[in-house]
Amino acid sequence: MAFLSFLDRERIVAKPGFNRWLVPPAALAIHLCIGQAYAFSVFNKPLAKLVAISRLPHADTLRTLSQSKLVDAVTAAPTDWSIPTITWVFSIAIVCLGLSAATFGAWLDRVGPRKAMFASAVCFSCGFFVGAIGVRYHQFWLLLGGYGVLGGIGLGLGYISPVSTLIKWFPDKPGMATGLAIMGFGGGAMIAAPLSVKLMETFHAMHHGSGVTGTFLTLGLIYLLYMMFGVFSVRIPAPGWLPAGFVPSVRQSKLVSSYNVSVDNAWKTPQFWMLWIMLLVNVTAGIGVLSQASPMSQDLFPGRITAVVAGGFVGLLSIANMAGRFGWSSLSDVIGRKATYLIFFSLGPLLYIAIPASGRAQSVALFVLCCFLILTMYGGGFATIPAYLRDLFGTRQVGAIHGRLLTAWSTAGVLGPALVSYIGKYQTDHGVPKAHQYDLTLYIMAGLLVVGLICDLLVRPVDAKYHDRESPVTGMMPTATPTPEATRG
Amino acid sequence: MANEAKSQSASSPAENSSKGRVILAWTFVLVPLFWGVTQTLIKSAVMFR
Numbered sequence: 001m002a003f004l005s006f007l008d009r010e011r012i013v014a015k016p017g018f019n020r021w022l023v024p025p026a027a028l029a030i031h032l033c034i035g036q037a038y039a040f041s042v043f044n045k046p047l048a049k050l051v052a053i054s055r056l057p058h059a060d061t062l063r064t065l066s067q068s069k070l071v072d073a074v075t076a077a078p079t080d081w082s083i084p085t086i087t088w089v090f091s092i093a094i095v096c097l098g099l100s101a102a103t104f105g106a107w108l109d110r111v112g113p114r115k116a117m118f119a120s121a122v123c124f125s126c127g128f129f130v131g132a133i134g135v136r137y138h139q140f141w142l143l144l145g146g147y148g149v150l151g152g153i154g155l156g157l158g159y160i161s162p163v164s165t166l167i168k169w170f171p172d173k174p175g176m177a178t179g180l181a182i183m184g185f186g187g188g189a190m191i192a193a194p195l196s197v198k199l200m201e202t203f204h205a206m207h208h209g210s211g212v213t214g215t216f217l218t219l220g221l222i223y224l225l226y227m228m229f230g231v232f233s234v235r236i237p238a239p240g241w242l243p244a245g246f247v248p249s250v251r252q253s254k255l256v257s258s259y260n261v262s263v264d265n266a267w268k269t270p271q272f273w274m275l276w277i278m279l280l281v282n283v284t285a286g287i288g289v290l291s292q293a294s295p296m297s298q299d300l301f302p303g304r305i306t307a308v309v310a311g312g313f314v315g316l317l318s319i320a321n322m323a324g325r326f327g328w329s330s331l332s333d334v335i336g337r338k339a340t341y342l343i344f345f346s347l348g349p350l351l352y353i354a355i356p357a358s359g360r361a362q363s364v365a366l367f368v369l370c371c372f373l374i375l376t377m378y379g380g381g382f383a384t385i386p387a388y389l390r391d392l393f394g395t396r397q398v399g400a401i402h403g404r405l406l407t408a409w410s411t412a413g414v415l416g417p418a419l420v421s422y423i424g425k426y427q428t429d430h431g432v433p434k435a436h437q438y439d440l441t442l443y444i445m446a447g448l449l450v451v452g453l454i455c456d457l458l459v460r461p462v463d464a465k466y467h468d469r470e471s472p473v474t475g476m477m478p479t480a481t482p483t484p485e486a487t488r489g
Numbered sequence: 490m491a492n493e494a495k496s497q498s499a500s501s502p503a504e505n506s507s508k509g510r511v512i513l514a515w516t517f518v519l520v521p522l523f524w525g526v527t528q529t530l531i532k533s534a535v536m537f538r
Contacts, residue, residue, distance in 0.1 A: 019506035025514035032518060184518070190525035229517060312533040319529055368536075 007231075009112030014235040020169045020243065022233055027162030027181035029230035030117055033223040034124060034158040035188015037097075038318075040090045040147075042196045046210040047086050050138055051077040053210045067204035067211050068197070081140055089148045091413060096152025098410025101160045105403025106263055108157070109396070113165045113234050120158035121227035127151025128220030136213045147216075159185065159406065162230070163386045164399030168237050171395075172246045175337070175387040179329025182383040186322030190315075192219070255338060255459070259467035260394030266401045269462055271392050274455040278341060279385055279408040280415075281452040285348065285445040286378030287416030289355075289371055292424075292438060293317055299434040300359035300367060313368070320375035328380025329387065337388035338456060344377045345453035349446035356439040382409075392462050419444070 005011065014020075046053075046067070052074045065073060076082075108116040130146025133139070162181050170177035196215055203214030242248070266272050289296075294310040305313070332340040351370045358367035385405065390398045420441055427437040 017506055019508075019511055021511050022506060022514050025518045028518040028522075032522060184522070187522045187525055190529045191521050192525075194525065194528040233514060309535050312535040315529040315533040316536065319526065319533070322526075 004115075007111075007115040007118050009110075009115070009236070012112060012114045012235050013238050014241075018235055020237075023162075023166060023169050023235060024177065024180045026117075026230040026233035027166055028184040029233070030120065030158045030162055030227055031181050031184030032188045032191060033227050034120070034155045035185040036192035036219070036223070037090065037093055037151075037155055038186075038189035039192035039196060040093070041087075042193050043212060043215075044083055044086050045071050046200060046212050047135065047143075048080055048083050049074050049076050050135065050210055050212070051080045067201045070204065071210070079138075085140065089144055091417075092144060092148035093152035093155060094413035095410045096149050097155040097159060098407045098413075100153040100156030101403035101406040102156075103403075104157055105160055105400030106397065108161055108403070109164065109263075109399045112236060113161045114231055116157050116161035117227065117231045117234060120154045120161060121224055121231060122154070123150050124154030124158060124227070125220040125224035127154055128216045128223070132213045132216035132220070135210075135216060156403070156406065158227070160399050160403045162234065163402055164395065165234060165236055167386060167390050167398055168395055170243075171248075172243055173330070173333045174390050175329040175332040175384055176326075178386040179326045179383040182329070182386075183322055183325040183379075185382075186318065186325050186379055190318055190322070195219075254461050255336070256391045257394055257462055257467075259464075260396035261392070261401075261462055261466050262468055263397040263400035263404065265466040265468075266389075266393045266397070267404060269392075269466055271459055271462055272401070272405070274459050275385060275388060275392075276405055276408045277455045278345075278452045279381060279405060280412050281448040281455075282344060282348075282378065282381035283409055283412035284416040284419065285352070285448050286375065286381070287412065288420055288441055288445040289352075289374050290317065290321075290378070291417055291420050292441070293371060296355075296438050297367065299437065300355075301362065301364055302435075304362075304364060313371075316368070317371060317375045320372045321379040324376030324379035325383035327376065329383035332384045332387060337384055337391055338459060340380070340384050341388070341456040342453070344381060345449050345456055348374065348377055348449040349453075352442045352446035352449070355442050356436070359435055392459075394468075396468065 049071055053070065055077065056074070104116070104119075127147045127150040130150060131143045132146075134142025134144075134146055163178050166177040166181055167174045196219065199215040199218055200211035203209070203211035203218075207214065261269070293314050294307075297305045297310045297313050298307065328340055328344075351374050354370045355367060358364075358370060386398065386402050389401050389405065393401050423441045423444065424437060427440060432440075
């Protein structure tokens, strides 16, 4: 289609004078939008009472209430969707994120980031539009197919599309660059949650309904336009480009490869699967805290942490998640990826074990500190993995390799909540007191992190038989003086 | 941040990347992010009361 030629890879090669610091905002624009997925839970309650709200008589006094109070006041109708049913929408979206990232990663590396970002914007916003129709006519399959499947594909494409581009623009600080983008995914939820609440209130005031349909349509439109900023701003560096003053290293870490590995070969290496397990356990363990943060804080400190305070605590954790994405990935440029994950997987278990201890000691400060650090490492794990992949497999197909690795996230997205709810039910069935119901889950999560530690320790340089026969990686070519940041593993 | 792309080919025409454009781009993404973080901090403030 000729009219879409502006999306072609050849059209976005940066010309001389282009400032590479224009690329991170393009990446952030995409991630700030798709990060909305983490705020989907704000729709859970209104979606669970759509029929009940639509059946309210026009003159009902309940209509004078705000949207949130109306949702709380109304009892769900028998034909309304249940909360567990609705949570499938988010789960399917995360599964589709991983699957689409794995499927379209190689396509992204071929066609370039602009086309992939454009496809992501279209899928993500259309997911909202189709979902809005599903909400309007109370058709769950449309909501699931729209937001869950179509939106999920947009999530996967959007998540990986700027990452390999940033790695190529910032060979001197790949961790910081990818951390900036992936930080946006954490920050996106912080924008979407209050924005969605305000939009639902506005549409409720206008039409007296749940406000979800109007909110979905508006968000779809806003995100489409905002993501277009990323689509039109992104550029790829010219072949052989290097930042001014950047000197590739000679004596770099053994783990930092000077050769590219294709996605099909990367898939066969033990290193890929070590990183896959590391991402899986880090995300599963993080979900173990994140999904229980509110009830756990209230049960460990009864009378001291109320439901309202617990809500504030969850907000604080989302800031930790976002800050960790930038902080840890930037630190990994200095201390190396392996060392960064060694910190996650050695300090992490101690923090998980300290949470029950904080409850026994009734130390709120220790509890908050442990959860805060855990969430920074949860975010840091996501943000540092692309740079780890680049170190091991080079830059040529890092987008596609990253896409395949994200299936670990999808797996954890299903495994984590299932594990938490199963263990929780087991504890309840065996009459464990509320204050100790979380102990077993946290100890298991600590054990999972030890598995991650073993995997990280086992990561070795990729065997030469997997290297591409083409030219070595740009920016890693052993040609000149070593730079300090590239000398550590 | 200026002249970051010095080592690119000199044969293609130059692309304007003024500092103003960079600042504008960063403002475009950081303002909503700042708003979101502020909203979250306001919600979290109840913890410290």
